[in-house]
Amino acid sequence: MILIIELFDRKLEVKIMYTSHFKMNEQEVIDYLKAKQLFFTAQENKLIAKEIGDGNMNYVYRVTDQGSGRSVIVKQADKYTRSSRKIGQKRNKIEFELLRFEAEKCPDMVPQIFHYDEIMTCIVMEDLKAYxxxxxxxxxxxxxxxxxxxxxxxxxxxxxxxxxxxxxxxxxxxxxxxxxxxxxxxxxxxxxxxxxxxxxxxxxxxxxxxxxxxxxxxxxxxxxxxxxxxxxxxxxxxxxxxxxxxxxxxxxxxxxxxxxxxxxxxxxxxxxxxxxxxxxxxxxxxxxxxxxxxxxxxxxxxxxxxxxxxxxxxxxxxxxxxxxxxxxxxxxxxxxxxxxxxxxxxxxxxxxxxxxxxxxxxxxxxxxxxxxxxxxxxxxxxxxxxxxxxxxxxxxxxxxxxxxxxxxxxxxxxxxxxxxxxxxx
Ligand SMILES: Nc1ncnc2c1ncn2[C@@H]1O[C@H](COP(=O)(O)OP(=O)(O)OP(=O)(O)O)[C@@H](O)[C@H]1O
Ligand SMILES: [Mg+2]
Structure with missing residues (x-):
């Protein structure tokens, strides 16, 4: 925990916060990936995030390292849909479970999943920008x-x-x-x-x-x-x-x-x-x-x-x-x-x-x-x-x-x- 404080700003606060759900904004998605040490290497530290979701339900962020150009998708389900309707979050777990199941059956037909967080109800997955x-x-x-x-x-x-x-x-x-x-x-x-x-x-x-x-x-x-x-x-x-x-x-x-x-x-x-x-x-x-x-x-x-x-x-x-x-x-x-x-x-x-x-x-x-x-x-x-x-x-x-x-x-x-x-x- 202390190591994390020394390495990154705001990490202690962020890490504690991940014990209960909150809806992340663009900066918080970057903080989250860094705190959890997901996808990016330590050298890839020029991260920018953009919400690219166009649906009604969830928040979809593309996070890109400006140095390497590598990017990843974070999809988060909130207690409210993007159109502000209150909704349960079980759908996010089901989405993750199903993507995992589909990957077993048809590995070439689903995005690669890097991480699933049941508390934050978010899935970190492959960016399909080649498609x-x-x-x-x-x-x-x-x-x-x-x-x-x-x-x-x-x-x-x-x-x-x-x-x-x-x-x-x-x-x-x-x-x-x-x-x-x-x-x-x-x-x-x-x-x-x-x-x-x-x-x-x-x-x-x-x-x-x-x-x-x-x-x-x-x-x-x-x-x-x-x-x-x-x-x-x-x-x-x-x-x-x-x-x-x-x-x-x-x-x-x-x-x-x-x-x-x-x-x-x-x-x-x-x-x-x-x-x-x-x-x-x-x-x-x-x-x-x-x-x-x-x-x-x-x-x-x-x-x-x-x-x-x-x-x-x-x-x-x-x-x-x-x-x-x-x-x-x-x-x-x-x-x-x-x-x-x-x-x-x-x-x-x-x-x-x-x-x-x-x-x-x-x-x-x-x-x-x-x-x-x-x-x-x-x-x-x-x-x-x-x-x-x-x-x-x-x-x-x-x-x-x-x-x-x-x-x-x-x-x-x-x-x-x-x-x-x-x-x-
Ligand atoms: N893995 C991905 N790679 C690249 N873009 C993605 C990926 N996942 C989602 N997106 C982008 O975000 C958009 C919304 O994604 P998705 O359909 O999963 O969200 P949603 O909130 O569930 O939408 P809906 O209201 O249609 O259910 C997609 O149309 C796409 O543009
Ligand atoms: Mg959807």
């Missing part, structure tokens, strides 16, 4: 040929593998307890699975021209409301596998050689289709953005074709790998037949379409928007994008039992585009 946030990459119409295969590998190894069919029901039930994520599930159940369908929330800022459609059709659509309610029931009651829980393009960092998946703080046991549906929905946002902005351009056509191929690739590759994984690894004596695996696969694919639809809807009329659509400047183009997506979202939810083959998605997409174009002429 780009996939949402922004997609907004620039970049394509990544390996994406469908890689994301399916991640889904099989880190999500499907946690089913009780492989690990046994005793172990899984204990895991369900460990990963019971009360606050995160509450947010999902309100923001994704409820609010977009309630009149009270129809004030969400969508283009005015879409309000009559939203009020008079979408939110009055009893079939849609019933099917959305069934998917909410499933999310609440079905502990099928351990999900990432927030697997959208903003949680993926990517470049031409690989990808890393961050932010599993919403991890919980729920239907696998919720995660796959999220991936697909967020690919569609980029597709529709490109469609309304540059319908005729060759670059856009190429990009949209890549998105469609990627969605189809995810479905076909998941189908193949899921069946194989199940056949090779199932331990439950009752689940060994081919018919059983096929039955289960169909349930997951149905859920995938349904939850893709729910994700689309909530990002258009819910409180948490996506930049892909929100940043479209032209009101008519934005209105068209919103209408296409709401029609697509509805279709995927209501007709999910029919949407199992890869090409059903592209057909649903084309249909929504044609319908919305006709209605908005």
């Amino acid at each position: 780009q946030n996939m949402r922004f990459a997609l907004m620039e119409e970049k394509s990544f040929p390996f994406f469908s295969q890689k994301i399916v590998e991640f889904i099989i190894k880190t999500i499907v593998s946690t089913m009780d069919s492989f690990v046994g029901p005793m172990f899984k039930r204990k895991q369900v307890q460990k990963y019971t994520n009360v606050d995160a599930c509450d947010i999902t159940e309100r923001l994704v699975l409820t609010n977009p369908y309630r009149e009270k929330y129809a004030q969400a800022p969508i283009e005015e021209v879409n309000l009559p459609y939203l009020y008079n059709h979408f939110q009055m659509d009893q079939q849609l409301l019933l099917e959305a309610a069934k998917l909410k029931y499933k999310f609440k009651n079905e502990t099928q596998a351990l999900l990432h829980g927030d697997l959208h393009s903003g949680s993926i960092f990517i470049n031409q050689t690989g990808m890393k998946i961050i932010d599993p703080e919403f991890a919980c046991y729920a239907p696998i289709g919720y995660d796959i549906g999220n991936v697909i929905a967020n690919l569609f946002f980029a597709h529709i953005r490109s469609y309304v902005l540059n319908p005729g351009s060759e670059q856009s056509k190429y990009f949209r074709q890549w998105i469609e191929n990627t969605v189809m690739g995810i479905i076909t590759d998941f189908t193949k790998k899921f069946l194989l994984y199940f056949q090779e690894n199932v331990t439950d004596a009752m689940e060994k037949s081919q018919d059983y695996r096929q039955w289960l696969l169909h349930l997951i694919l149905e859920d995938t379409a349904g939850y893709a639809g729910l994700e689309i809807n909530r990002r258009i009329i819910g409180i948490a928007k996506v930049k892909d659509i929100e940043s479209i400047q032209d009101k008519n183009q934005k209105a068209l994008a919103e209408r296409i997506l709401l029609m697509l979202g509805r279709n995927l939810i209501v007709n999910r039992t029919q949407i199992k083959a890869a090409e059903n998605y592209t057909a649903a997409l084309a249909e929504a585009c044609a319908l919305a174009e006709r209605e908005m002429k």
Whole structure:
């Protein structure tokens, strides 16, 4: 302790403070890394910190040594979200546990973790500055040929593998307890699975021209409301596998050689289709953005074709790998037949379409928007994008039992585009 006082200013005070939680500012993050002697060498002492978080939940700092240029990320969860809502901090521990688990299964697909602090509720991890946030990459119409295969590998190894069919029901039930994520599930159940369908929330800022459609059709659509309610029931009651829980393009960092998946703080046991549906929905946002902005351009056509191929690739590759994984690894004596695996696969694919639809809807009329659509400047183009997506979202939810083959998605997409174009002429 005394040594620390002699070496660094303020260290004694800081060290004592780390015995109870407080939200760190930029300087305090630097003090923290020095006091804990994390990541940087003693020679790397020209540290600067910057808060780079753009989310709603946590504080994310990049700390860089100006001498060596090396940098690290510190992500801290506070008792309040960045948007000032009081929240439990268990999500931070769950995020750390899940990153650790994912690193065992897919070491090349998660950031390296250097340190976890349960009191300060912060994770010190690799800076993914060599990668780009996939949402922004997609907004620039970049394509990544390996994406469908890689994301399916991640889904099989880190999500499907946690089913009780492989690990046994005793172990899984204990895991369900460990990963019971009360606050995160509450947010999902309100923001994704409820609010977009309630009149009270129809004030969400969508283009005015879409309000009559939203009020008079979408939110009055009893079939849609019933099917959305069934998917909410499933999310609440079905502990099928351990999900990432927030697997959208903003949680993926990517470049031409690989990808890393961050932010599993919403991890919980729920239907696998919720995660796959999220991936697909967020690919569609980029597709529709490109469609309304540059319908005729060759670059856009190429990009949209890549998105469609990627969605189809995810479905076909998941189908193949899921069946194989199940056949090779199932331990439950009752689940060994081919018919059983096929039955289960169909349930997951149905859920995938349904939850893709729910994700689309909530990002258009819910409180948490996506930049892909929100940043479209032209009101008519934005209105068209919103209408296409709401029609697509509805279709995927209501007709999910029919949407199992890869090409059903592209057909649903084309249909929504044609319908919305006709209605908005
Ligand atoms: N390991 C990392 N390397 C580089 N940048 C990162 C890293 N982790 C987070 N970031 C940056 O911080 C942003 C927010 O990170 P993250 O999504 O983990 O925070 P969050 O508070 O959980 O956000 P949300 O409200 O979306 O849940 C990311 O979009 C990215 O720009
Ligand atoms: Mg998050």
